[in-house]
Amino acid sequence: MKITWNVITTFLFLVQEVFGSDCGESDHEFQKIGRILHPKSNGGFLLTTTAINVDCASQCWRKEQCWSYYHNPHDQACFLASRYQTAVPDTSFTDTSSNYFDLYRKPGGYSTCKELQLANPSATDGDYWLYPTASHVHYNIVKMYCYAMGTSSPREFITLPTPNRGEYPNETYQKCLTHVYSLTGCPGSQGVYIYSKIEIDPTTMNVNRATRAFMTGSGKSRDYAWVGDCYTELDNNYTCGPKGTFTINTSGTGLIVDPALTWKRAGYKSKVVMTKSDGDAVINLICGGYPGSCAPLYQMKLYISTANYVNPASATWMT
Structure with missing residues (x-):
């Protein structure tokens, strides 16, 4: 019998499942083999077994968390993938895309709000599970807010569970000498701007920072992720x-x-001062001058983060 790489990885995984540590759902440590992620416990892939293709598909279909699967016809290896890690072909060894199957495309799996609207004319504005076509997200499922579903041109937004807040303060401390709570040098520039949703393009996952449909606040409004002040000139002296x-x-x-x-x-x-936390999910920006401002150096793009948990019940799956 010819021993293939998939036979070896399947055997190692099964040994680990039998003799490995606790299989609690909260453990999300992964061991990387090629581009197929095998969990040390039930996290990314739900299980590994051997089965013919139809049985592998049937097992995935019966599991609520299973969205895609991998099946190798030579050794009958079957890996069921959760929504946090889509099965992606690895070209570093003898593997082909024909071994990868996406159940989320059957019967639903819309890529845009327009696709969802055409298939479900009664759908209203709300959070839905969609599959953006941007190449760097590998067709992973993404929670998106479909806006203006009652029009011919619905748009995609990302709902921010924690509103994102910016402030251009109404105070000046010119040359760090006299602190006053007014903008004598930049009148009318002060403002607080808070975003609860941001618009994205599902074909690129680029953020449209100028869209203010879901921005609230007071004073002068600003683009998403723009930051500035008219506080003081900043150098070695100030x-x-x-x-x-x-x-x-x-x-x-x-x-x-x-x-x-x-x-x-x-x-x-x-x-500008930038600090990050929570696995890069939180970015704190401080910026200013007299006046001074900061904006992203290039187009802001969003990426999948398997560490950034999303409640499966927080959006609607449409078929």
């Missing part, structure tokens, strides 16, 4: 700022902002 703030928080969305994205400075003697 270090009492900046004071402008914006917090990006995508916790609970299953997504994070491109980890490589940086912010560019503009204005007079400006400065």
Whole structure:
């Protein structure tokens, strides 16, 4: 009998399942073999077994958490994938895309709100599970808010469980000498702007930062993730700022902002301070000058984060 790589990995996985540690659902440690992720316990892939293709599909179909599966016809290896890690072909060894099957495409699996609307004309605005076609998300399921479903041009948004807040403070501390609570040098620039949803393009997962359909606040409104102030000029002599703030928080969305994205400075003697937490789901920005501002250096793109949990019941699955 010819021993294939999949036979070996299947055997190792089964040994681990029999003799491994606790299989609690909260454990999400993974061991990477090729581009197929095998969990040390029930987390990413639900189970490993051997079965003919139709049996493998049947097992996936019966499990609520199973969205796609891998089946190798040579050794009958069957891996059932959860929504947090779609089965993706690995071209580093003899593997082909024909071994990968996406049950989420049957009977539903819409990529855009327009597709969902055409198939379900009575669908209203709300959070739905969609499959964006952006190549870097590998057709993973994403929770998206379909907006304007009563029109001919519905749009896709990401609902932010924690509203993202920015503030251009109404205060000045020019040259760190006289602190006043007004913007004598930048009148009318102050404002608080809060986003509860952000618009995205499902074909690229790019954020439309200028869309303010779900922005609230007071004073002057700003684009998403823009930050600035008119507090003081900042250099080696003056270090009492900046004071402008914006917090990006995508916790609970299953997504994070491109980890490589940086912010560019503009204005007079400006400065930016950026800190991250919660697996890059939270980005705290402080920026300003006299006046000074900061904005993303290039197009803001969202990526899948398996560590960023999304409640499966928080959106609707349409067929």
